[in-house]
Amino acid sequence: MTEIPGTIAGATIEGPAGPARGYWSNVLRRLRRDRVAVVCIVILALILLAAIFAPLVAPGDPFRTSMLRRLRPIGTPGFPLGTDELGRDMLTRLVFGGRLSLFTGIVPVINAFVIGTFLGVFAGFSGGRTNMAIMRTIDVFYAFPSVLLAIAISGALGAGIFNSIVSLTIVFVPPIARVAESVTTQVRNLDFVDAARASGAGAFTIIRVHILGNVLGPVFVYATGLVSVSMILASGLSFLGLGTKPPEAEWGLMLNTLRTAIYAQPVVAALPGAMIFTVSICFNLFSDGLRSAMDVKL
Amino acid sequence: MSGQAEIGDIGGPAQPLLAVRGLYRHFPIRGGLFNRTTAVVQAVDGIDFDVHKGETLGIVGESGCGKSTTARLLVRLLDPDRGELVYDGLSVGTQDGLSLREMRRHVQMVFQDSFASLNPRLSIADSIAFGPRVHGVGDGEAMARARDLLARVGLAPDTFGPRYPHELSGGQRQRVNIARALALRPRLVILDEAVSALDKSVEAQVLNLLQDLKAEFGLTYVFISHDLNVVRYISDRVLVMYLGRIVEIGPVDRIYEAPRHPYTRALLSAMPSMDPDRRTSEAPISGDPPNPINPPPGCRFHTRCPFASEICQTRVPELAASPLAGDHLAACHMADPSSGHPQAGTAV
Amino acid sequence: MLQYFLKRVLYAIPIALGVSLVCFALVHVAPGDPLASVLPPDASLEMQQLMRTIYGFDRPLPVQFALWLWRAFVGDLGVSIATGRPVAGEVWHAFGNTFMLAALAAAFGFLVGGLLGLLAGYYRGGWIDRTASTLSIAGISVPHYWLGMVMAIVFSVQLNWLPATGAGPGGSAAWSWDWEHVRFLILPALTMSAIPLGIVARSMRALVGDILSQEFVEALRAKGLSERGIFAHILKNAAPTALAVMGLQLGYLLGGSILIETVFAWPGTGFLLGNAILQRDLPLLQGTILVLAMFFVILNLLVDVAQTWLDPRIKRA
Numbered sequence A: 001m002t003e004i005p006g007t008i009a010g011a012t013i014e015g016p017a018g019p020a021r022g023y024w025s026n027v028l029r030r031l032r033r034d035r036v037a038v039v040c041i042v043i044l045a046l047i048l049l050a051a052i053f054a055p056l057v058a059p060g061d062p063f064r065t066s067m068l069r070r071l072r073p074i075g076t077p078g079f080p081l082g083t084d085e086l087g088r089d090m091l092t093r094l095v096f097g098g099r100l101s102l103f104t105g106i107v108p109v110i111n112a113f114v115i116g117t118f119l120g121v122f123a124g125f126s127g128g129r130t131n132m133a134i135m136r137t138i139d140v141f142y143a144f145p146s147v148l149l150a151i152a153i154s155g156a157l158g159a160g161i162f163n164s165i166v167s168l169t170i171v172f173v174p175p176i177a178r179v180a181e182s183v184t185t186q187v188r189n190l191d192f193v194d195a196a197r198a199s200g201a202g203a204f205t206i207i208r209v210h211i212l213g214n215v216l217g218p219v220f221v222y223a224t225g226l227v228s229v230s231m232i233l234a235s236g237l238s239f240l241g242l243g244t245k246p247p248e249a250e251w252g253l254m255l256n257t258l259r260t261a262i263y264a265q266p267v268v269a270a271l272p273g274a275m276i277f278t279v280s281i282c283f284n285l286f287s288d289g290l291r292s293a294m295d296v297k298l
Numbered sequence B: 001m002s003g004q005a006e007i008g009d010i011g012g013p014a015q016p017l018l019a020v021r022g023l024y025r026h027f028p029i030r031g032g033l034f035n036r037t038t039a040v041v042q043a044v045d046g047i048d049f050d051v052h053k054g055e056t057l058g059i060v061g062e063s064g065c066g067k068s069t070t071a072r073l074l075v076r077l078l079d080p081d082r083g084e085l086v087y088d089g090l091s092v093g094t095q096d097g098l099s100l101r102e103m104r105r106h107v108q109m110v111f112q113d114s115f116a117s118l119n120p121r122l123s124i125a126d127s128i129a130f131g132p133r134v135h136g137v138g139d140g141e142a143m144a145r146a147r148d149l150l151a152r153v154g155l156a157p158d159t160f161g162p163r164y165p166h167e168l169s170g171g172q173r174q175r176v177n178i179a180r181a182l183a184l185r186p187r188l189v190i191l192d193e194a195v196s197a198l199d200k201s202v203e204a205q206v207l208n209l210l211q212d213l214k215a216e217f218g219l220t221y222v223f224i225s226h227d228l229n230v231v232r233y234i235s236d237r238v239l240v241m242y243l244g245r246i247v248e249i250g251p252v253d254r255i256y257e258a259p260r261h262p263y264t265r266a267l268l269s270a271m272p273s274m275d276p277d278r279r280t281s282e283a284p285i286s287g288d289p290p291n292p293i294n295p296p297p298g299c300r301f302h303t304r305c306p307f308a309s310e311i312c313q314t315r316v317p318e319l320a321a322s323p324l325a326g327d328h329l330a331a332c333h334m335a336d337p338s339s340g341h342p343q344a345g346t347a348v
Numbered sequence C: 001m002l003q004y005f006l007k008r009v010l011y012a013i014p015i016a017l018g019v020s021l022v023c024f025a026l027v028h029v030a031p032g033d034p035l036a037s038v039l040p041p042d043a044s045l046e047m048q049q050l051m052r053t054i055y056g057f058d059r060p061l062p063v064q065f066a067l068w069l070w071r072a073f074v075g076d077l078g079v080s081i082a083t084g085r086p087v088a089g090e091v092w093h094a095f096g097n098t099f100m101l102a103a104l105a106a107a108f109g110f111l112v113g114g115l116l117g118l119l120a121g122y123y124r125g126g127w128i129d130r131t132a133s134t135l136s137i138a139g140i141s142v143p144h145y146w147l148g149m150v151m152a153i154v155f156s157v158q159l160n161w162l163p164a165t166g167a168g169p170g171g172s173a174a175w176s177w178d179w180e181h182v183r184f185l186i187l188p189a190l191t192m193s194a195i196p197l198g199i200v201a202r203s204m205r206a207l208v209g210d211i212l213s214q215e216f217v218e219a220l221r222a223k224g225l226s227e228r229g230i231f232a233h234i235l236k237n238a239a240p241t242a243l244a245v246m247g248l249q250l251g252y253l254l255g256g257s258i259l260i261e262t263v264f265a266w267p268g269t270g271f272l273l274g275n276a277i278l279q280r281d282l283p284l285l286q287g288t289i290l291v292l293a294m295f296f297v298i299l300n301l302l303v304d305v306a307q308t309w310l311d312p313r314i315k316r317a
Helices: A023-033 A035-052 A090-126 A128-142 A146-157 A161-188 A191-198 A203-239 A251-257 A266-294 B067-074 B100-106 B124-134 B139-152 B170-182 B200-217 B228-234 B252-257 B262-269 B310-314 C002-029 C045-055 C061-073 C087-122 C127-141 C144-158 C179-212 C215-222 C227-264 C269-278 C282-310 C312-316
Strands: B018-031 B036-051 B056-060 B082-087 B107-110 B188-192 B220-224 B237-242 B245-251
Touching: A023 A035, A023 A266, A035 A090, A035 A266, A090 A128, A090 A161, A090 A203, A090 A251, A090 A266, A128 A161, A128 C002, A146 A161, A146 A203, A146 C002, A146 C227, A146 C269, A146 C282, A161 A203, A191 A203, A191 B107, A191 B124, A203 A251, A203 A266, A203 C127, A203 C144, A203 C227, A251 A266, A251 C144, A266 C127, A266 C144, B018 B067, B036 B067, B036 B245, B056 B067, B056 B228, B067 B107, B067 B188, B067 B220, B082 B100, B100 B107, B107 B170, B124 B139, B124 B170, B139 B170, B170 B200, B200 B228, B220 B228, B228 B252, B237 B252, B237 B262, B245 B252, B245 B262, C002 C061, C002 C282, C087 C127, C087 C179, C087 C227, C087 C269, C087 C282, C127 C179, C144 C179, C144 C227, C179 C227, C215 C227, C227 C269, C227 C282, C269 C282
Parallel strands: B056 B220, B056 B237, B107 B188, B188 B220
Antiparallel strands: B018 B036, B018 B082, B237 B245
16 A cells, blocks of 8 residues: 555545454464465364363273283274284374373473563563573573483473473473563564653553563464474473373373384384374474464564 | 643743753763773763744754754653753653653654554554553543544544554554654654655655644644755754754754854755755865764864864864854854854854 | 684683583482482481581582582582492493484484585475475474384384494494494484484575575676576575584584483483483483583584684674
8 A cells, every 4th residue: 555646734545445454363364375284283183182082082991901912003903003012002092192292292381481471571671680680591591402401300300290391391481581582672672662651651561562462473483383392302201201100191101111012013113103293293384384474583 | 531631831932841951861882801881972962952832943963963862862762861851841850840751741752763663563543542541541532532633644544543554654654653642642742753764755745744733733843854955844943963962053044044053054065955046165064973982072073174273172162142143053163252263253 | 803702701601600500400409318319328327427528418508519510620420329430431431422423413414404405495496495394394393212213113123224222233332433333323323313404404495595585696696607606605605504503403412312312222321311310310310411511502602603703794793
C-alpha cells in the first residue's frame, strides 16, 4: 500500500478495504501452507494422543512378562511389533513409553522457557551491572557441553525422573536466557520503547505490553527446537541408567535393556530409538517451519 | 476526564513554556583491558534557551552536533548530567516542581524512524491508546480518543485503527506517530527529524498536517532537522548547534537573511538555492566537524572558521545579543566589540 | 590485537573459575556426606576423621573450594573409590582414547559436512541442496546412541565386517595403529561424526548463502572472475565462522562422547563417566567432568583467538 498521491493534509486517507491481519493469524496462515510442518504436527499429535490415552490404545499390559515368548520377531500373531527381552509386548510398551519419554523431554524445556525468559528479559531490560551479573553466571553454565552438564548434574544427584528433569532444566536455561536477553536488548533500544517511556509508562507496563509481545515469539521458536535435543538427552540419561528405572516403560531405557538383543532381534531392538528419532526430527522440522512462518532471525 | 486533571496555562503568555538552563550531557566511552572510561563524548555541553508558548523553534546543525541528544534530554528520555528544565515555571523532576510523570503528559516526542517507533505487535489504535491508558484513562475513552485522533491526522479510523504498522506506508505511519504523541493532549511536541525519512511529496503533506494540528490544538513545537529548507518553512525561531553548543539563536528571518555567526553563514551557503540572487560567494564549509570526543578548546568552530584569531582558540565565546540585534543571539567573538578579536564588531 | 587477546584470556579466567565451582559443587549437591565421595564405604571411624581433616571437610566451604582448586591445579584430582587409583591418571589415559575418537570423528564430520554445506549453499535448490538438508536435519535429530546401535546391527551383526565393542583384539589395553586396532575405531568414529556433520553442513550452507547474496559477489562476477575464483572468495569469507562452528563442535564431541562410548564400550572418558555413575564413584565423576569442561573452555578461547586472527575486521576493532 502506498501513499495516495495528491492527498492534501486535510483530506482523510481511505485505505483499501479488507480485514486487518494480526501478526499471529498471519503466522498461522503461513504455517498451514507449509506441508512438512503440518505433517510433523499431525505425527506429533498422534504420538502424544496415543501416549495420553495409552491404556485405551495399547493392546496389552506393558508390564506383563513371559519367559516363554521372549524376543519374538515383528509380525508375531498377537504381538505386531514383537516382544522384548522379558517377553513384554513391544507395541504396548512403545505406546506407554511415550508418556515418560515425552514428559521428561518436554517438561525441562517448558521449565527452562519460563525461567530462562524471565532471567533474559530481566537482564536485557535492566542492562548495566544487573545484566553483567546474570549473563556472566549464565556463561559459566554455557561453558559446559550440554550432554556433559546434563550427565554431571544427573550423575551427582542420582538416578530418577525428577533429577533428570532438574538437570535438563539447568542445561536449557542458559541458551534460552541468552536468546531472550539478546532479543530484549534489541527491542529495548527501539524507538517505540522510548515512546512508551515518554508516555510515562513504568517498567512493568513496558515489559508487559511492549517487550514480552516481541520477545516471546522468537524465544518460543528457539525453545521448540530445543525439545528435540531435550528428547534425545532425556532418553540418553535413561539409556545411561540415570533417568527412569526399570521396569518402567521409557524409550531410552528400553533401548538400553534391548542392547543385548541386537544379535537375536535387531529390528525389534532398534524400535524405541526409532521412536525417539521420529519425535525429535518432527520437532526440529516443526520448529524450522514455525521459524520461517514467523520470519524470526536468531 | 477520569484520572487526568488538566493543568492549564500557569504563567501567562510571556512565560516560556519550557526553559532550558545549563544542560550538560556527556557520554563516557569505555574500552581497554578493564573497561575504564577512556574518553568522553561531550554530546550536549552547556545549553540555555527558552521555548516560547505557541511558537515553533527549529533546531539545526550537522549530524553529531547534539540535536538528537538535546531532543531526548527535553523529554527526559535521557537524564542530564547537570542543568534544569523548567516547564511553565515549574522545575521538572524536583520535589516542589513537576514530577517526571506529570511532565510527560505535557511534553511528547515524534521520532524519525516511523517503523521503529511503533510496536509491530500492537494495532494502530492500541498504539495510540497506550499513553492515555497508562495515565488511567478508561478503555472505551482511550479508544475513542485514538479514533478521534486518527481522523484528525487524516487516516480513516475504521480502516486504519485495526491495522498493524507493517501494513502502512511511511507517511501513514508518521501520521500515526503524530497522533500517538497527541493522545496525551500535550502542549509541547518535540519533533526529532520527524519528516526527514519521508519522500519529498509526503514530507510536504505531513508538514502541512503539523501546521494544522498546531493551530487546532494550540501546540508548541521544537522542530529538529538537518534540512534547512524545512526548518525555514516551519519555524518561528531557529537555534543553530555546533558540537554540543548553541552558536546562534534568533527569529527565522534574521537567521536566514542576516546570520551573525560564521558557522551559520557557512551552513546557509552550503544550502542549495533556486534563486540566482541568493547565491553566496562565500566558500561553503569545508572538512568534517571535529570529533565530539575531543572538541577543540575555545570556540569549537575555530578549526574550520575563516576568521579565527588567537582569542578564538583560547576563550569560549558567550551567547550574547548585540545592541542592534535584540533577540538575535550569537556566540562569536566577532559579535562582541570588547572581545579582543581583530574583527570584533566589524562583520556583524 | 594483543590487547584483544589479553582481553579474551582475562574473560576466560572467571569462566574457568565458575566452571570449577560448578564441578566442586557437584559433590556437595550429591545426596549424602561429601566424605563418602573420598572414602570407601567400609572405612573405619579414625580413618573417616583423618580424611575429614585432610580434605578439609570440617572447614568452611570457601576454604574447601580453595583447597580443592589448588589440589586440582597441581594435578591431584583425588582417588577413585572403585579402583583406588588416582583419578588424574585414569582421566588422562581415558582422555587420550576419547581424543583419538573425537579427532577422527571430527575430521570426517567436518570434511563431509563442510563439503556438503558448501555445495548445498552454492547450488541452492538443487538435488545436492535437498540431500544435504535432509542429511543435516537427520544428523541433528538422530539420537546418536541409537545410531550407534543401528551401525553395530548393520556392520557387525548383519555384515560382520567390523567389531561392535571394545578397543582392540582380546581386550588388550595397548593401542597401536594397525588394522587389528583401527577397525575397532571405525564404527564409533563414524557414528560420532554424525553429530557435527549435520550442524556443520547446515551452518556452512547458510554461510555460503549469506556470502553469495552480498553485493561484492555480484561485483566479482561483473568484472569477469571465473566461478572458481568466486568459490575461493566464498571460502575465504566463510573460513572464520566455519572455524568457530567446528571448534565448538569438537568440544561438544569430547563432552558428548559418553553415550557413544557406552554403546561401543570404548575405553574413553565417556566410558569412565558411565562407570563412575554406575558405581557412584563421585571423585572420578567430578575429576572427569572438570577435565572435560576445562578443555572445552580452553578450546573456546583458542577458537576465539584463531577467529580473530583469520578475520581482519575483528582484528582492527
